[in-house]
Amino acid sequence: MEPQLGLLELSVNNRYSIWVRERLNELPDSFTITDPSISGHPIVFASNGFLKMSGYEMEEVVGKNGRMFQGPKTDRRSVMEIREAIRQEKTMQISIVNYRRDGTPFWMLFCLCPVFGKEDGRVVHFVGVQVPITRKRRQSGGCNGVSYCEDRTGFRETVIGSCRREVCSDSVVELGRVLAMDSDSRELEVDEQCEASDLEKAKAKLAMNSILSVLAHYSESTGRLVCGKRCCLARTGLLGSSLTLSLGRIKQSFVLTDPHLPDMPIVYASDAFLKLTGYARHEVLGRNCRFLGGVDTNLSTILQIKESIQTEQACTVRILNYRKDKSLFWNVLHISPVRNASGKIAYYVGVQIDESCENHDKHGLSPEMRQRSAVGAVKVAVRSLSMVAGTSESQQQLPMNSILLD
Amino acid sequence: MLRIKRVPTVVSNFQKEEGEEGARAGGGGGGCGRNCLQKCCIPGAKLPLYAFKRLNKISGEKDLLKPDDKEPPVAFLDSLLLGEWEDRAQKGLFRYDVTACETKVIPGECGFIAQLNEGRHLKKRPTEFRVDKVLQPFDGSKFNFTKVGQEEVLFQFEASEENEVQFFPNAPIDVENSPSVVAINVSPIEYGHVLLIPRILECLPQRIDRDSFLLALYMAAEAGNPYFRLGYNSLGAFATINHLHFQAYYLAVPFPIEKAPTRKITSFNGGVIISELLNYPVRGLVFEGGNTLDDLSNAVSDSCICLQENNIPYNVLIADSAKRIFLVPQCYAEKQALGEVNPELLDTQVNPAVWEISGHMVLKRKKDYEEASEANAWRLLAEVSLSEERFQEVKALIFETISCGDNGNPSVSELLLEEEPDDKPKSLEEGDALNKSSRHHAMVSGECLVLH
Structure with a gap:
């Protein structure tokens, strides 16, 4: 099932030289690079930050499709939006539930950006940046999902304060939850809708920009230049x-x-x-x-x-x-x-x-x-x-x- | 009795005009001469057999990556289904080449898909259909799938006896074993358009049961491709053949119904999440999640059973490799029979079945295709939808039924009935203005009575 490792390595090396890995790993961010031209659109590079966040080893993720991090609590409509952005070669960002290696789900802000080859304007890679979404909590010492739930039953205002507009506009759901609390007080916080804060969005944007500039810079050394914009629109005879x-x-x-x-x-x-x-x-x-x-x-x-x-x-x-x-x-x-x-x-x-x-x-x-x-x-x-x-x-x-x- | 006249879709080359049925050839020693799926022709017949592996869990895609998972002998969708389908296309079994039918995504937020299909409804006379009874007994004298020729059947589809996917290129048809089969639809609306006919020889009427619905989910899961969807139309919601069947085809474009925002209503037993469609012209429910495929399947099939037993016509879309299921009760045929549908919409002769409701519009007239717009599509689908008031009633009915046996939780339906409709999106309210028939409905002991 797994594509040959050689192909995955070459995907990075031929475009950005072998030295790019070291430089990419100096970035603190969590991100992956995928190659849509290889069957199965596998991950060809995962940053140290990503491995730390997800709990996986490098060889467990390289060669795999990003869907391996999804699970039952991942919103399917969001998955569809990512799939469509890839097909249309667009940038996008979305809050989505992913799963760590140990099976724990968590919310993150996922940003996707295509990387175009300058020679023909085709997408050569996609960069995916993952920023974990941390929730603001009013009570000090509350550091896990359970205390968050306690917040919710006690103070409705707190719920609205921390859970953002989806929940605010949806009093019936909230009412249902509060009433269901007795039987289900240990509900994980991933069950809530979640939006990234402006800070998290800015962090993702910054990370994406630095990754793209590293890739653009290292592509100069191979002569196979890339950029974050489709620069060449003449694609006659070539397939998207x-x-x-x-x-x-x-x-x-x-x-x-x-x-x-x-x-x-x-x-x-x-x-x-x-x-x-x-x-x-x-x-x-x-x-x-x-x-x-x-x-x-x-x-x-x-x-x-x-x-x-x-x-x-x-x-x-x-x-x-x-x-x-x-x-x-x-x-x-x-x-x-x-x-x-x-x-x-x-x-x-x-x-x-x-x-x-x-x-x-x-x-x-x-x-x-x-x-x-x-x-x-x-x-x-x-x-x-x-x-x-x-x-x-x-x-x-x-x-x-x-x-x-x- | 409510009836509408419509041109029935020809799904098999063995489907005759009403009245022509019974004109069978010979009936001598070698079967009836049509190589059909009835007693006369089945002995000795062989068909490929694909046996799927039962799942215990809705994965985590992780489960798919376990090293002990062997690659199946045949890729279900890409090799088997598309290969057999293309083979029938090469043999000329279809009434037209669907890939020669022009199709486009209509500009706009929703991304409705329009197809110009001028050949689909040719050469058929309009037939009367009774639309006020969702459950009707099977009638062996009418067309049913046991009458199709074996060349229209692609393969048998069943659960594997072993704990792995199995494929047999030439398996006998085991009458005792109640085979389920996948057959072509000779009037396809997209490439790979097929019919799943559960336990074909049992001649079940068009009516959802738990086992058959689970089988349909397995087919979607086995295809493993979010663009290969299954659909179901109940009687009264534009099913034309009263022999249990699901439809399926491949179209690698997101459907507008899949893109519509949703609002979570409740978590159900077994981790199934039920939401409501927002900002979509047709009101409906979305089922997803679930600890096992059975949990998800049962939540939906029990809802379907509730609807059909209460005589409420509905459509079901199985999307995203069986990870998302849309359930849409509808009332278009009933309105049509009562003369309440705008004649302009009737003129288009678009039958709003599951695919149309999902946003894939098959248009018969070039004019309609060229003038297709989001507003037009929206207008048609708004007529299909139940009114807000009626939808809330139906929703309450469903929740009441399926939460029986759901222990502990307060009755969801009680909560829902108290819901203030003021957070309703504007667009739906516009739909309500068109939706005049709501006043004709009355709930009497769970029955939908049409007062007129």
């Missing part, structure tokens, strides 16, 4: 990182080609495709698929593919292909048009099966069915994401601090 993220989850060997560009080049190649053919990603992007053919490739099969593309139909062929090292394989290739939200053909997907490696796993799906599932997964990813693009394009261009500054 949301689509890349969705496509990255599909395990089969496949490519997407763009019929609207001259010579219908490959615009996405899956990891399994690169493994199957032996090419590196940069060697295949931008090229027409015909480079997989060779002297012994049947011309009539190629014509059959051309015809199905012309008639906008799906087709399955068996074609002789060549790897980078010139070795041959029989490719059971399925090609299908992929439509965007307007119902127009946006791409063609080609899914490859190396006939010699077909494993006839009795307890799994047939290779043909897996091929179909890759087509299905590509179709839903393209359709859904082009649906959002129309409305979110304008919001995407918000300067990175527009939320943090409020």
